[in-house]
Amino acid sequence: MEILDTVSLKPYNTFGIEQYARHFTKAASVEELKEALLWAKKKEQPTLIIGGGSNILLTGDYNGLVIKNELQGYQVVSDDDDFVTIKVAAGEIWHQFVLHCLKHQYAGVENLALIPGCVGASPMQNIGAYGVEIKEVFCELTAVHRLDHTTKVFSKEECSFGYRESVFKNSYKDQFVITDVTYRLQKKPVFHIEYGAIRQELDRLNVTELSINAIAQAVINIRSSKLPDPAEIGNAGSFFKNPSVEQSQYLSLKKAWPDMMAYENADGTMKLAAGWLIEHAGLKGYRKGDAGIHEKQALVLVNYGNASGRELLEVCNLVTDTVFRKYGVQLHPEVNVI
Structure with missing residues (x-):
């Protein structure tokens, strides 16, 4: 070292x-x-x-x-006719793991293609996209305690997964380092194409027979068209979580803005589209110096060149303040501010 x-x-x-x-x-x-x-x-x-x-x-x-x-490596823990369980080192690139699953026809993470970052962040954030969250294929993880350096295995229940949340962002924040994550993947896929954007892209690709590869390609195409490449323009993908509100507040908002986008959560609350709120607050494409909001996707804050973190944080605060004043809805960053 x-x-x-x-x-x-x-x-x-x-x-x-x-x-x-x-x-x-x-x-x-x-x-x-x-x-x-x-x-x-x-x-x-x-x-x-x-x-x-x-x-x-x-x-x-x-x-x-x-x-x-930079921990690397894959290990097949178990394998039968229906499922394969794979332990993946935390430093592996997430999208490379998705490609590995596609190559071997392991289903469950195809909707999560092209999400940036490493495997270790997947349970920490409970990453999700297009109707799928990592908790659905999560089995367990191993982590090292930062102070006493002991190793602990966390079950799915112990991770306390929520929307872009886990115990590692709350009660165990900054206490553990994740070293590997174990996933349980399907050999007989269950397809998730509930989101209209995926259906439209599959139609555009003339897909007549569903497969995990076709779904992954559709997701890759959608993300590539909406989200800027960090190699070309600095960004961290979606900067804000989609907020949830009570039905009564949603109905009031829907009355004022009939085209407001929302999805019903399992608990009956309504999840609003943060990108829609930001765009209709007039902030899409906003720029001050080299810090701004992407012109194609209002969820994405961007560094056009030499913006400082504090300048981008100012843009973040502008967004949260403006959205709250307009809709009475509080946005929270998905990105960790350090």
Whole structure:
């Protein structure tokens, strides 16, 4: 393990924000991860764990040790006629894992194609898209405690999954480092094409026989058309969660804005489309200096070049304030502000 001093984090966050880590290292094994955590404990340094850097907004230099999780590898835990269970190292790129599943015809994650980031972030965020969430294929995960360096296995129930939430964003926030995640995938697929955008794209592709590959391609096409490539323009994908409101508030909003988009949750509340709220608040395409809101997708904050994290945070606050004043609905960032 090599500890470097004063390292730029620009290559390690998809916003392309130029901030510095006081100390920086990469962990390619659980042993190196524990060694780095022990070093930080001895030096009384806080730690920040990063994977793909696709879900963070850096608003200042990090005065501690940044550890880049580079754990790699796949392991088939069990395999029968109906299911395959695979343990995946946390540093693996999420989309590469999806492609691996498509290659072997393992179903369950095709709707989650092209989501940026690493495998370790998937349960932390309970990532989801187009009617599917990671909790539906999640089996268990392994994590290392940051202070005593013990290893713990978390079951699905212990993760307390919610909408873009888990125990690791709440009561266990900053207490554990996820080292691997185990998924249970289907060999006899159940297709999820409830979202109109997927149906339309499948029709456009002239798909006559459904398959997980066709659905994944449709999702890839949709995401590519709506979301900017971080290699071309700095962003972290969808910046805000879709807010949920009570039926009574939704009916009141629907009366004022008849074309407002919403989906009913299992608990009877209504999930509003944050992108619709932002766009109809007049903020789509907003720009101040190099910080702004994408012209094609109002959910996405973008760095047009040399925006600072604080400038992007100002745009975030403008969005939340404007949406609340207009609709009485509070938006919350999906991205972790650091």
